[in-house]
Amino acid sequence: MPVEGRNNMQCAEFDALLSDALDGLLTGDKSESFQAHARVCTVCGPLYSEADAGRRWLKSLGEIEPPANLVHNILVATGGRDTARAKSGQQVSWAAAVRGWMRPVFSPVFAVARQPRFAMSFGMAFFSLSVTLSLAGVKLTDLRHLDLRPAAIKRTYYETSGRVVKYYENIRLVYEIESRVREFKRATTPAEPASQPQNKEHKNNTSGQPEQRQERNYSQGPDQPVLAGLPNDPPVVMLTIYRRIA
Amino acid sequence: MDDAQAVGRLVRRCKAGDAAAWEQIVQQYHRRIYNICFRFARSADDAQDLTQEVFIKVYRTLSSYDVERGAFMTWVTTITRNLLVDHFRKSKQDRVTDSLDASPSENEDAMPLGQQIQDKTTPADMRSQSREAGEFVHRALQKLSPELREAVILRDLQDMDYREIATVLKVPEGTVKSRINRGRAELARLLQRTYRQVM
Numbered sequence: 001m002p003v004e005g006r007n008n009m010q011c012a013e014f015d016a017l018l019s020d021a022l023d024g025l026l027t028g029d030k031s032e033s034f035q036a037h038a039r040v041c042t043v044c045g046p047l048y049s050e051a052d053a054g055r056r057w058l059k060s061l062g063e064i065e066p067p068a069n070l071v072h073n074i075l076v077a078t079g080g081r082d083t084a085r086a087k088s089g090q091q092v093s094w095a096a097a098v099r100g101w102m103r104p105v106f107s108p109v110f111a112v113a114r115q116p117r118f119a120m121s122f123g124m125a126f127f128s129l130s131v132t133l134s135l136a137g138v139k140l141t142d143l144r145h146l147d148l149r150p151a152a153i154k155r156t157y158y159e160t161s162g163r164v165v166k167y168y169e170n171i172r173l174v175y176e177i178e179s180r181v182r183e184f185k186r187a188t189t190p191a192e193p194a195s196q197p198q199n200k201e202h203k204n205n206t207s208g209q210p211e212q213r214q215e216r217n218y219s220q221g222p223d224q225p226v227l228a229g230l231p232n233d234p235p236v237v238m239l240t241i242y243r244r245i246a
Numbered sequence: 247m248d249d250a251q252a253v254g255r256l257v258r259r260c261k262a263g264d265a266a267a268w269e270q271i272v273q274q275y276h277r278r279i280y281n282i283c284f285r286f287a288r289s290a291d292d293a294q295d296l297t298q299e300v301f302i303k304v305y306r307t308l309s310s311y312d313v314e315r316g317a318f319m320t321w322v323t324t325i326t327r328n329l330l331v332d333h334f335r336k337s338k339q340d341r342v343t344d345s346l347d348a349s350p351s352e353n354e355d356a357m358p359l360g361q362q363i364q365d366k367t368t369p370a371d372m373r374s375q376s377r378e379a380g381e382f383v384h385r386a387l388q389k390l391s392p393e394l395r396e397a398v399i400l401r402d403l404q405d406m407d408y409r410e411i412a413t414v415l416k417v418p419e420g421t422v423k424s425r426i427n428r429g430r431a432e433l434a435r436l437l438q439r440t441y442r443q444v445m
Contacts, residue, residue: 054430058402
């Protein structure tokens with residue numbers, strides 16, 4: 001039970017002075033009052049002896065020797081490469097700095113791309129691209145002669161546009177000629193009673209031209225006679241088509 | 247004061263990108279930081295990992311250190327203490343207040359600490375007794391609560407004064423003294439059961 005010492009020292013004051021007493025900083029009357037309170041107080045007395053014992057236990061602990069590689073590991077973890085560079089006096093090149101910045105960004109992408117399943121896909125894509133370029137007549141060696149001046153690009157643009165339009169018009173000419181030929185043949189062929197071939201022809205007509213049925217005169221009945229006729233000896237037409245491919 | 251100025255110059259050089267200055271700081275403080283971490287951790291491996299983490303954090307936050315505001319060692323110790331507290335919170339090892347009669351953690355033997363100490367100590371082997379005493383004290387230190395443990399470690403093992411400890415722990419100086427006294431007494435109670443004759 002806490003008691004008040006002969007020098008009127010309270011337990012709270014004893015507790016506050018305990019550290020100084022253990023450090024040997026108490027002198028004179030303070031020290032005597034402290035020791036007197038420790039002798040008579042049943043709480044502070046054991047506390048003083050236990051704290052003193054604990055302090056001596058802790059002081060008995062020696063310093064632990066750190067691992068030999070600790071400093072090296074710390075320097076590596078905190079930029080050991082920079083330290084080595086500074087020691088060697090080397091300067092970081094601009095390209096190396098860019099590579100250093102890009103590496104953490106692209107490394108995961110390359111790691112994924114190196115997987116076999118993606119490698120096969122990339123291989124097929126490359127093969128398809130090379131075949132397409134070969135069929136289109138593009139040669140990689142021609143790229144060396146590529147003129148990227150604005151005037152040259154403009155000229156190339158107009159040339160390409162002209163070729164495309166010409167090619168398109170040629171195709172249109174072909175279809176017009178073909179359709180004329182069909183009309184001419186239909187006009188020279190005697191009237192066919194069966195309508196089934198006409199249906200087939202319509203199904204196979206991919207010319208994009210309007211259907212011939214729309215050109216019919218629906219006011220004309222099936223039993224009405226055909227007024228137009230052809231001579232018994234129809235003329236033979238020889239037509240040669242030159243398809244121009246740019 | 248000369249030491250403080252020398253450390254201040256070292257820190258300024260390090261801030262300017264001097265790798266040699268940083269290496270000098272590591273050489274100068276790694277032993278002290280490792281010892282603090284070792285007394286908190288249970289193994290040398292943990293202490294090594296924690297020491298590396300401390301220096302990584304110091305390296306990253308070195309620009310925030312103001313030479314005028316306090317000693318570099320106090321600043322580094324504060325970082326160490328905060329990191330240790332975070333580490334033990336994450337690993338759920340804080341608030342370990344087992345006494346000698348309490349059941350130890352699951353990583354240890356099934357006997358209480360007092361019995362473990364008694365079983366490992368034989369009267370015939372007095373020379374090894376003193377060598378093992380350090381290990382027993384270290385194990386008893388792990389049984390203290392983190393608040394008491396950090397206070398006694400900084401005071402009795404790192405020889406820091408009360409004002410520096412108060413700065414590190416962010417508590418008043420009186421609280422520091424109280425924690426130190428309670429920590430010492432608790433440690434002594436843990437050990438007195440088997441080592442009365444040594445004291």
